[in-house]
Amino acid sequence: MKAISVQQPWAWAILHAGKDLENRQVRFKYRGPLLIHAPLHLRAQDRMPPGVRQPKMDELPCGVVLGIVDLVDVVDHARSKWWGGKYALVLRNPRRLKKPIPCKGARGLWTPSPSLIDAVKDQLS
Numbered sequence: 001m002k003a004i005s006v007q008q009p010w011a012w013a014i015l016h017a018g019k020d021l022e023n024r025q026v027r028f029k030y031r032g033p034l035l036i037h038a039p040l041h042l043r044a045q046d047r048m049p050p051g052v053r054q055p056k057m058d059e060l061p062c063g064v065v066l067g068i069v070d071l072v073d074v075v076d077h078a079r080s081k082w083w084g085g086k087y088a089l090v091l092r093n094p095r096r097l098k099k100p101i102p103c104k105g106a107r108g109l110w111t112p113s114p115s116l117i118d119a120v121k122d123q124l125s
Contacts, residue, residue: 001117002109004110012060016055020082021075026108028071030071033068038065040062042062050081063105064103069091073089075087
């Protein structure tokens with residue numbers, strides 16, 4: 001299992017608003033389960049695309065793992081309201097955690113600790 005840090009409000013959008021692409025500047029070879037981590041830095045000025053509700057500040061926890069998705073592909077173009085980068089991770093099957101798990105996170109694609117993976121699995125079972 002791998003993890004990726006996604007700034008809020010985009011992490012929220014992946015798990016609550018149907019954001020099925022995560023734009024990145026690099027390709028990843030990894031495919032499989034992917035934890036969605038919201039780092040401490042919040043981009044409160046960022047706006048959702050037309051037709052998507054803007055989350056309230058209290059819906060944007062930071063410094064936590066919020067859920068898990070399946071990373072099924074990486075593409076260099078897409079016809080989606082969420083497209084906007086050089087590459088995009090194609091995300092499917094978002095599962096929110098009942099309670100966000102505090103976590104430091106890292107840049108790029110990172111490997112979560114075994115204890116973090118266990119804590120996530122406990123909430124999903």
